[in-house]
Amino acid sequence: xxxxxxxxxxxxxxxxxxxxxxxxxxxxxxxxxxxxxxxxxxxxxxxxxxxxxxxxxxxxxxxxxxxxxxxxxxxxxxxxxxxxxxxxxxxxxxxxxxxxxxxxxxxxxxxxxxxxxxxxxxxxxxxxxxxxxxxxxxxxxxxxxxxxxxxxxxxxxxxxxxxxxxxxxxxxxxxxxxxxxxxxxxxxxxxxxxxxxxxxxxxxxxxxxxxxxxxxxxxxxxxxxxxxxxxxxxxxxxxxxxxxxxxxxxxxxxxxxxxxxxxxxxxxxxxxxxxxxxxxxxxxxxxxxxxxxxxxxxxxxxx
Numbered sequence: 658x659x660x661x662x663x664x665x666x667x668x669x670x671x672x673x674x675x676x677x678x679x680x681x682x683x684x685x686x687x688x689x690x691x692x693x694x695x696x697x698x699x700x701x702x703x704x705x706x707x708x709x710x711x712x713x714x715x716x717x718x719x720x721x722x723x724x725x726x727x728x729x730x731x732x733x734x735x736x737x738x739x740x741x742x743x744x745x746x747x748x749x750x751x752x753x754x755x756x757x758x759x760x761x762x763x764x765x766x767x768x769x770x771x772x773x774x775x776x777x778x779x780x781x782x783x784x785x786x787x788x789x790x791x792x793x794x795x796x797x798x799x800x801x802x803x804x805x806x807x808x809x810x811x812x813x814x815x816x817x818x819x820x821x822x823x824x825x826x827x828x829x830x831x832x833x834x835x836x837x838x839x840x841x842x843x844x845x846x847x848x849x850x851x852x853x854x855x856x857x858x859x860x861x862x863x864x865x866x867x868x869x870x871x872x873x874x875x876x877x878x879x880x881x882x883x884x885x886x887x888x889x890x891x892x893x894x895x896x897x898x899x900x901x902x903x904x905x906x907x908x909x910x911x912x913x914x915x916x917x918x919x920x921x922x923x924x925x926x927x928x929x930x931x932x933x934x935x936x937x938x939x940x941x942x943x944x945x946x947x948x949x950x951x952x953x954x955x956x957x958x959x960x
Contacts, residue, residue, distance in 0.1 A: 757791040757806065763932060765955015767812060770935075773834050773947050774824070774846070777817045783934075783953050785810020787856055802860040809854060814949065815847040823885050824848070824947070826907045832883055832946035840891040841903075848949075850912070850940055851880040856920065868926050874918040878940060883907040911945035913938065922957050930957040 697712040710723050767781040791806025816822070823837045824846040837844040858872035889901040897903065916938040924930025932955060939948035 753795040755793045755795070757788050757793065757804075759786065759789060759960060760791065760806075761787040761957055761959045763787050763810070763955060763957045765932065765934070765953045767814060767951050767953040769814070769949045770952050771948075771950040774816055774822050774949075775820070776814050776949070776951075780815035780817075780847075781813060781951075783810055783812040783955070785854075787854075787957065791856075793860075799862065802862075804856075804858045804860065806856050806858075807854070808856060810852060812850040812852070812951075812953075813847060814850075814951070816845060818843060818845050820844050820846070822846075823887065824883055825885060825905070826883065826910075830909070830911065831944060832907065832910060832941065834947055838887060840889065841887040842890055843902075844885075844887040846885045847883065848940075848946075849882045849884075850878060852876045852878045852916075854918075858920070860926075862926065866926050866928075867924065869921070869923045870930075871921045872919075874920055874934075876916045876918060878912045878914060878916060881910045881912040881940060883910060883946075911942045912940050913942055916940060924957065925959070927959050930959070931955075932957040 697710075699708075699710045699712075701708045701710075708723070710721075712721055762785065764784045765782065766778045767776070767783055768778045769776040769781075786808040788804070788806030789808045791804055791808075793802050793804040795802045816824075819842060821837050821844075822834050823844050824832055825835050827833050832848075854877070855875040856872060857874070858870050860868050860870040862868040884904065884906045886902070886904045889897045889899055889903065891899050916936065918934050918936045920932060920934045922930045922932035932953075934953040936949075936951045936953075939946075939950070941947065
């Protein structure tokens with residue numbers, strides 16, 4: 658027979674060694690343990706004896722006790738029973754450390770929440786490793802986990818096709834927004850951002866395998882490029898023949914070396930989760946390009 662009891666406050670009184678079962682006993686009973694705020698208590702009765710397990714009691718739910726009786730507990734038994742105490746105390750200060758390697762990748766669509774150019778969600782995206790390497794600290798069994806890692810990713814921002822606004826680089830090397838050239842079609846501008854990241858996350862499990870995470874990421878923007886494409890329809894200021902396709906690529910742009918993102922996710926710890934990432938800082942330095950604030954939504958996949 659197995660009985661499980663869960664309660665907020667529980668006191669367990671267990672008799673001293675030498676207590677007999679099924680007969681009168683004149684020995685004085687002793688209180689061996691008072692288990693307050695126990696997370697789980699399991700009482701198991703078998704032909705071999707009685708076993709009581711107290712899991713996660715105390716303010717931090719970080720203490721365990723196991724009691725085992727070596728007597729037979731049949732209803733007509735007159736044998737004496739003896740208690741053997743085994744104390745299994747989980748560490749309350751050391752916690753648990755775990756290391757990650759190529760643990761999670763992300764892929765999602767991106768929109769600009771505030772900016773002078775309307776980016777296309779289905780053309781704008783981001784992909785990368787959230788934590789190519791990382792370490793996680795779990796101070797409590799059911800409490801939050803704290804992690805820090807190192808990852809990298811790529812973000813691609815693209816305008817709608819046939820947009821009335823395109824990106825060009827001026828003579829000072831700054832990205833500027835201009836009306837699309839006259840007598841052109843298929844106008845398309847984009848910006849690519851390669852970055853290395855240090856994510857700092859707090860994860861709170863709500864079941865054994867499901868959790869919610871929130872945190873921030875420090876981004877080191879190592880390389881930013883831009884491009885503009887369009888097709889000439891007729892006479893134009895550049896003297897190009899109709900049907901000619903133009904593609905301009907811009908490198909060595911003046912991006913901010915460090916930016917910050919906020920991130921949240923919910924889902925399976927070892928499977929697929931949904932995430933959202935908000936980037937409130939423009940990637941370009943002041944005056945060096947348009948100011949975009951982006952929001953990304955997508956999937957976080959763990960291995």
